[in-house]
Amino acid sequence: MSEACTSRELMIYTISRLLKGVRHVAVGQSSPMPAAGAMLLRAINQRDGLEHVQVSILGSVKHNSFTGGAEELFDCAAQGRLDAFFLGGGQIDGQGNVNLVGTGDYPNNPVRWPGSFGSAYLYFLVPRVILFREEHSLRSLVERVDFVSAPGVTDETVYRRGGPHALLTNAALFSFEREAGRFRLESTHPGHDWRDIRGTTGFAYDNEQCEATTPSPDEATLALIRGRIREELRECYPQFAGNMPGPC
Amino acid sequence: MTEFVTPQKMAEMIPSGCKLGLAPDDYGASPRLVRMLIDRGIRDLHVVCAPIGGMQVDMLIGAGAVATLETSAVSLGEAGGAPCFSRAVRDGSIRLRDATCPAVFAGLTAAEKGVPFMPIRGIIGSDVLEKRDDWKVTSNPFDDGEQIVVVSAIQPDIALFHAPEADRFGNVRLGRRREVMLLAHASKKAFVTVERISDVSLLEDEKMAAGVLPAIYVSAVAQLQNGGWPTGLYAEYPRDGQEIEKYARAARSPEGFLAYVRDSRSAA
Numbered sequence: 010m011s012e013a014c015t016s017r018e019l020m021i022y023t024i025s026r027l028l029k030g031v032r033h034v035a036v037g038q039s040s041p042m043p044a045a046g047a048m049l050l051r052a053i054n055q056r057d058g059l060e061h062v063q064v065s066i067l068g069s070v071k072h073n074s075f076t077g078g079a080e081e082l083f084d085c086a087a088q089g090r091l092d093a094f095f096l097g098g099g100q101i102d103g104q105g106n107v108n109l110v111g112t113g114d115y116p117n118n119p120v121r122w123p124g125s126f127g128s129a130y131l132y133f134l135v136p137r138v139i140l141f142r143e144e145h146s147l148r149s150l151v152e153r154v155d156f157v158s159a160p161g162v163t164d165e166t167v168y169r170r171g172g173p174h175a176l177l178t179n180a181a182l183f184s185f186e187r188e189a190g191r192f193r194l195e196s197t198h199p200g201h202d203w204r205d206i207r208g209t210t211g212f213a214y215d216n217e218q219c220e221a222t223t224p225s226p227d228e229a230t231l232a233l234i235r236g237r238i239r240e241e242l243r244e245c246y247p248q249f250a251g252n253m254p255g256p257c
Numbered sequence: 258m259t260e261f262v263t264p265q266k267m268a269e270m271i272p273s274g275c276k277l278g279l280a281p282d283d284y285g286a287s288p289r290l291v292r293m294l295i296d297r298g299i300r301d302l303h304v305v306c307a308p309i310g311g312m313q314v315d316m317l318i319g320a321g322a323v324a325t326l327e328t329s330a331v332s333l334g335e336a337g338g339a340p341c342f343s344r345a346v347r348d349g350s351i352r353l354r355d356a357t358c359p360a361v362f363a364g365l366t367a368a369e370k371g372v373p374f375m376p377i378r379g380i381i382g383s384d385v386l387e388k389r390d391d392w393k394v395t396s397n398p399f400d401d402g403e404q405i406v407v408v409s410a411i412q413p414d415i416a417l418f419h420a421p422e423a424d425r426f427g428n429v430r431l432g433r434r435r436e437v438m439l440l441a442h443a444s445k446k447a448f449v450t451v452e453r454i455s456d457v458s459l460l461e462d463e464k465m466a467a468g469v470l471p472a473i474y475v476s477a478v479a480q481l482q483n484g485g486w487p488t489g490l491y492a493e494y495p496r497d498g499q500e501i502e503k504y505a506r507a508a509r510s511p512e513g514f515l516a517y518v519r520d521s522r523s524a525a
Contacts, residue, residue, distance in 0.1 A: 078435025079362070087378055111346070116346065124331060127357055166404045
């Protein structure tokens with residue numbers, strides 16, 4: 010019997026489930042778990058003889074076929090050649106707005122994060138943007154972000170075919186209802202229940218009293234994460250891969 | 258056409274107050290040359306990150322060399338946030354022009370093509386747009402019903418980056434890193450540090466030529482082995498994660514930053 014599935018492995022597996030059906034998924038810099046989730050979907054599809062998934066990991070030489078430089082990702086997105094992407098966010102609010110800049114007033118934010126990266130653009134153009142934020146707390150999931158790096162919803166005068174698809178934390182999974190501009194609780198991870206989630210989420214959302222539990226990977230999938238995926242991650246994320254459980 | 262100079266000479270050729278375009282860590286960053294800029298006391302730079310900054314930008318900020326910072330992000334990657342950048346934001350000691358990566362590329366593309374602006378999707382409704390007086394929302398001239406952002410051209414005075422190889426004619430091999438090519442095309446001058454200098458023209462091999470920045474754009478080349486260290490150089494060597502961690506820890510305080518810069522100078 011192998012070591013039980015860790016919280017990070019559950020999130021990696023959940024990301025692979027959220028990506029089901031995509032043809033091309035890209036993963037930004039400093040995103041080891043989204044990278045692992047995308048690699049896992051590719052590996053599962055390959056194993057099961059399903060359709061090929063193109064995975065573009067920014068920062069990778071091996072897992073990135075772009076030859077047009079960093080602009081090519083954005084051009085791909087604008088043309089509809091990219092189905093899924095990930096955004097983090099120091100703060101995420103109930104309307105799906107994302108803040109990657111900092112807390113308090115701009116420009117002299119008392120807490121400053123790296124910056125908006127490609128979010129203000131990709132959020133409009135990539136159909137399935139998965140919001141991924143490990144920390145599930147009142148400080149990360151807020152009623153209203155202090156700075157909008159990328160807005161969750163837009164009026165009809167602006168071209169938009171992309172936006173938030175789901176929000177995944179270390180405690181729960183939400184979907185995003187674009188029409189309503191609100192999140193819906195889909196499941197809580199093992200060890201959490203809907204009351205915990207209500208208490209640690211700073212915004213209003215639908216299906217508050219959700220009883221569903223986020224499914225864990227089976228033994229074969231867990232073995233894939235601990236073997237092939239861990240090795241594939243090593244190129245870009247040596248520290249992260251080194252801290253993952255290895256093959257038994 | 259292209260001058261071949263020592264790294265020290267190249268550092269002297271970059272004046273205080275210029276608009277300096279820099280490539281990201283691991284993709285053409287030239288931190289060793291940047292260290293020489295710091296050592297010679299460069300000031301008042303307008304730094305354009307194409308499109309993001311890392312350790313070399315954080316060091317420039319920590320050294321008080323940056324007046325204006327145009328960037329989509331500054332981060333040390335796996336080593337976490339950029340400490341001098343965060344401090345400078347809090348103190349208000351740099352003028353910030355927050356961007357989003359494709360808008361930087363659009364601005365550079367406008368400069369490359371010699372046009373005043375470039376339209377770009379998205380961005381509307383973000384505070385990034387609200388804070389930029391050089392970006393505007395306009396109607397699509399072909400469809401009045403659609404609003405679209407235009408960003409003004411970005412033309413750095415000097416682009417500084419590190420590359421694997423130049424030839425003795427001043428051509429520089431960039432391979433797949435086309436965003437560095439874009440930065441060079443958009444800038445008035447490109448200064449390039451390289452790992453090695455080839456006697457044979459890089460344009461002779463048709464298989465390689467499309468990944469070569471021609472000497473037309475290259476004002477100066479300096480050979481500087483390991484010039485990307487402690488960040489990496491794409492497809493050549495990985496970043497030195499331990500050294501960047503060491504920097505990240507040291508730079509948490511202004512004193513620690515100064516000590517790091519002092520000690521790493523003596524080691525160089």
